[in-house]
Amino acid sequence: MTDKLTLDEIARRAGVSRTTASRVLNNRPNVRSEIRERVQRVMAETGYRPHPVAQSLASQQSHVIGLVLPRRTEILFNDPYFPRLTQGIAQACNDHDYTLALFMMQSEADEQKFYPRISRKGLLDGIVIQVGQIGDDLIARLLASDVPTVVAGRPLQHPNANYVDVDNVAGACSAVMHLLHLGHKRIGMITGDMRTTAALDRYTGYCKTLQEHDLPVDETLISEGYFTEIGGYEAMQRLLPHKPDAIFSSSDAMALGALRAIYEAGLTVPKDIAVVSFDDLPPATIARPQLTTIHQPVHAFGVKAVETLLDVIKNGPTPPRRIIMETELVIRESCGSR
Amino acid sequence: MTDKLTLDEIARRAGVSRTTASRVLNNRPNVRSEIRERVQRVMAETGYRPHPVAQSLASQQSHVIGLVLPRRTEILFNDPYFPRLTQGIAQACNDHDYTLALFMMQSEADEQKFYPRISRKGLLDGIVIQVGQIGDDLIARLLASDVPTVVAGRPLQHPNANYVDVDNVAGACSAVMHLLHLGHKRIGMITGDMRTTAALDRYTGYCKTLQEHDLPVDETLISEGYFTEIGGYEAMQRLLPHKPDAIFSSSDAMALGALRAIYEAGLTVPKDIAVVSFDDLPPATIARPQLTTIHQPVHAFGVKAVETLLDVIKNGPTPPRRIIMETELVIRESCGSR
DNA sequence: ATGAAAGCGCTAACAT
DNA sequence: ATGTTAGCGCTTTCAT
Numbered sequence: 001m002t003d004k005l006t007l008d009e010i011a012r013r014a015g016v017s018r019t020t021a022s023r024v025l026n027n028r029p030n031v032r033s034e035i036r037e038r039v040q041r042v043m044a045e046t047g048y049r050p051h052p053v054a055q056s057l058a059s060q061q062s063h064v065i066g067l068v069l070p071r072r073t074e075i076l077f078n079d080p081y082f083p084r085l086t087q088g089i090a091q092a093c094n095d096h097d098y099t100l101a102l103f104m105m106q107s108e109a110d111e112q113k114f115y116p117r118i119s120r121k122g123l124l125d126g127i128v129i130q131v132g133q134i135g136d137d138l139i140a141r142l143l144a145s146d147v148p149t150v151v152a153g154r155p156l157q158h159p160n161a162n163y164v165d166v167d168n169v170a171g172a173c174s175a176v177m178h179l180l181h182l183g184h185k186r187i188g189m190i191t192g193d194m195r196t197t198a199a200l201d202r203y204t205g206y207c208k209t210l211q212e213h214d215l216p217v218d219e220t221l222i223s224e225g226y227f228t229e230i231g232g233y234e235a236m237q238r239l240l241p242h243k244p245d246a247i248f249s250s251s252d253a254m255a256l257g258a259l260r261a262i263y264e265a266g267l268t269v270p271k272d273i274a275v276v277s278f279d280d281l282p283p284a285t286i287a288r289p290q291l292t293t294i295h296q297p298v299h300a301f302g303v304k305a306v307e308t309l310l311d312v313i314k315n316g317p318t319p320p321r322r323i324i325m326e327t328e329l330v331i332r333e334s335c336g337s338r
Numbered sequence: 339m340t341d342k343l344t345l346d347e348i349a350r351r352a353g354v355s356r357t358t359a360s361r362v363l364n365n366r367p368n369v370r371s372e373i374r375e376r377v378q379r380v381m382a383e384t385g386y387r388p389h390p391v392a393q394s395l396a397s398q399q400s401h402v403i404g405l406v407l408p409r410r411t412e413i414l415f416n417d418p419y420f421p422r423l424t425q426g427i428a429q430a431c432n433d434h435d436y437t438l439a440l441f442m443m444q445s446e447a448d449e450q451k452f453y454p455r456i457s458r459k460g461l462l463d464g465i466v467i468q469v470g471q472i473g474d475d476l477i478a479r480l481l482a483s484d485v486p487t488v489v490a491g492r493p494l495q496h497p498n499a500n501y502v503d504v505d506n507v508a509g510a511c512s513a514v515m516h517l518l519h520l521g522h523k524r525i526g527m528i529t530g531d532m533r534t535t536a537a538l539d540r541y542t543g544y545c546k547t548l549q550e551h552d553l554p555v556d557e558t559l560i561s562e563g564y565f566t567e568i569g570g571y572e573a574m575q576r577l578l579p580h581k582p583d584a585i586f587s588s589s590d591a592m593a594l595g596a597l598r599a600i601y602e603a604g605l606t607v608p609k610d611i612a613v614v615s616f617d618d619l620p621p622a623t624i625a626r627p628q629l630t631t632i633h634q635p636v637h638a639f640g641v642k643a644v645e646t647l648l649d650v651i652k653n654g655p656t657p658p659r660r661i662i663m664e665t666e667l668v669i670r671e672s673c674g675s676r
Numbered sequence: 677a678t679g680a681a682a683g684c685g686c687t688a689a690c691a692t
Numbered sequence: 693a694t695g696t697t698a699g700c701g702c703t704t705t706c707a708t
Contacts (some may be wrong), residue, residue: 008702019680020679029482051700057700057703080416087444094448117390122389123390123437285596346686352697357695361694363686391684396687397687
C-alpha cells in the first residue's frame with residue numbers, strides 16, 4: 001500500500017523538499033518550527049528510519065568504529081581482562097552513538113583478508129587496536145593507513161602512535177614497594193608473556209624498584225607465566241626451589257595458578273609466601289586468600305580508548321595523543337598486612 | 339597527483355567501462371580473460387580497494403551481521419562461555435567474509451537507541467541474538483522486524499523462531515545418570531540463573547532423570563547459583579547442611595565455587611561429595627580435582643549460529659531452523675570414577 | 677527559511 | 693562480451 005519509506009516519501013507526505021526533511025532528520029537549523037514539527041510527526045507516524053548506509057555514503061562517515069584484536073585471542077579470552085575491556089569499549093560506543101565492529105584476527109589469513117577492508121576510508125571511521133605481540137606488523141600497517149587509529153596499550157615500535165595505556169611501570173613499583181615495606185627480601189616475579197609491552201613494563205617496574213633499594217635482580221626468582229593460570233602455576237613451581245618469600249605476579253589469573261602451586265607444595269599464603277598481583281579482576285576476590293593486587297581501571301580504559309579515538313577523528317591526528325591511566329594498590333589478604 | 343581511486347578511475351585507466359571493471363572486481367563472468375587481467379593489473383598497481391559502503395548501498399546488502407547481547411552482560415562476561423561463543427561467531431564471520439558488529443546492550447536506553455538502527459534493513463544483513471532473561475522483549479521485537487534473525491539458545495516464548503541450542507536436557511540427564519551409576523542417592527543440584535532457558539532446561543533434565551529412577555526431587559537439595567562462581571559457592575553452603583552425596587552443577591564456574599565451599603566445610607571431593615558440572619571450559623581443568631563435566635561445543639555453537647543465519651539470509655525464513663547440538667560427558671576426577 | 681541539483685561510489689537490468 | 697543507463701537513499705553546496 002504505502003510506498004517504500006524513503007526520505008523522499010517523507011518529504012512528499014509532509015509537503016516539503018527532501019532537503020528540508022533531511023534538515024529535520026539531522027536536527028539542523030533553518031527550518032520553521034511549525035514545519036519541523038510537521039515533518040517530525042510524519043516521521044513518527046510512519047515509523048520512518050533513515051537508511052544508515054545511504055547516510056554513510058552521502059556524509060562520508062559511517063559512525064562505525066572497529067575494534068581490532070590481534071591473533072592469539074585464545075590467551076586473551078581466557079582472562080577476564082579482555083571481556084571487560086570490550087565492555088568498556090562497547091559502552092563508550094553506545095554512549096557516543098557509534099556502532100562497534102569487532103575484528104578478531106585468528107590467523108594470518110584473516111589479517112590479509114580484512115586489512116584491505118578496514119584500512120580504507122569508508123567502512124570504519126576509526127580503529128581501536130589492541131597491542132599484540134611485539135613485532136606484529138598489523139599495527140604498523142594500520143597506523144600507516146588512511147584510518148584514524150588509537151592503540152590500546154603501548155606499541156613498543158611506534159612511540160608516536162596515538163595510544164592509551166595504564167602506568168604499568170608505576171603499578172609494578174607500588175606492588176614491589178608494598179612487599180618491601182612488609183620486610184620481604186627475596187621477592188620473586190611471575191611475568192606475563194614477555195612479547196607484550198604490558199609484561200615488559202611490569203617487569204621493568206619490578207627491576208627498577210629492587211635496584212632502587214639496593215637489592216639484586218635474581219634471575220632464578222623470575223619466571224614467565226604467559227598471563228595464564230596454568231602458566232602461573234608452572235612458573236611458581238619453577239620458583240619454589242629458590243625459596244622466595246614473596247611473589248609479584250603480573251596478573252590475577254597467574255596468581256591463582258601460583259597459589260595452587262604453593263598449596264600443593266605444602267606452603268601457605270601469606271605466612272610462607274606473600275603474593276601481590278596485578279589487575280584486580282574477579283579472580284582477585286575469588287582467590288583464597290583474597291589477593292592484594294594492583295587495580296587497573298579496565299572498563300575506564302576501554303572508554304578512554306574510544307573517546308581518544310573520537311577526539312582524533314574529530315580534531316585530527318596532531319598532536320599525537322598519549323594517555324596514561326593510573327593504577328592503585330588494593331590491599332586484601334595475600335600479603336598478610338592489615 | 340592521481341585522481342581519487344574509484345571504480346570509474348580504474349575503468350578509465352584500463353580503457354573499459356565501469357561495468358566491466360565492476361564485473362572484474364566481483365569475479366563475474368562475461369569478461370574476456372585478456373581484459374580481465376588488464377583490469378586486475380590496474381587494480382593491483384594502484385592498490386584499489388572498493389568502497390564497502392557504496393557497494394552496500396548499490397547491492398542492498400551490507401555483508402555485516404550483528405551480534406546482539408542482551409542486558410546484564412556483567413554476568414555473561416565473567417564466565418569464559420561468552421568470550422568463547424563470540425570467538426566462534428567471529429571466526430565464522432571471517433570465514434564467510436562477513437563483518438561482525440557487536441551490540442552489547444547495557445541498559446534499557448541502549449536498546450531503545452539501537453533498536454531503530456538494527457531492526458531496519460540496511461546496516462545489518464542479519465542478527466544473531468543471545469537469549470537473555472525470560473521476558474526480555476528485545477527478541478520479540480527483533481523477530482518481528484525486517485531483519486533475518488537467529489537466536490543463540492532456546493527462546494522460551496518464541497518456539498517458532500530460528501534458533502540453535504545445545505541439548506541441555508539430555509546433557510543434564512547424562513550428568514545425573516553418571517552419578518546414579520556411581521551409586522549416589524542424594525544428588526543435589528546447583529542451578530544457573532532460573533530466568534534463562536539454559537538453566538531451566540538443565541533443571542528439567544535433572545528432575546526427569548531422578549524421577550525416571552524413582553528418586554524424589556528434594557527441594558532442599560536444589561539451590562540457585564546464578565551461573566557465577568560466588569553464586570555456586572553460596573548455593574553449596576546452603577546445600578551442605580542437607581548432606582548431599584553428589585552435586586550436579588549447571589556450570590563449571592559454579593562448580594569452582596562449590597568446591598571452595600566444600601573444602602571450607604572440611605569435606606573432600608570426590609570422597610565425601612562427587613561433583614559433575616556443565617560446560618567443559620578452562621575452569622574444569624584448572625579445578626582441583628579436575629571436573630567431570632558435560633562438554634558443550636561452544637565454539638562450534640557460535641559457528642553454527644552464524645551459518646544458520648547465513649542460510650536464512652540466503653534461502654529465506656521458511657521453514658524455521660531449529661538446530662540442537664549434542665553434549666558429551668567428560669570424565670575427570672571430581673566423581674572418583676576414572 | 678526553503679528547494680534544486682549535484683553528487684557519494686558502486687551494482688545491475690537492459691541493450692547491443 | 694561490453695557498454696549505457698538508471699538507480700541505491702541520503703547529504704550538501706548553492707541559489708533564491
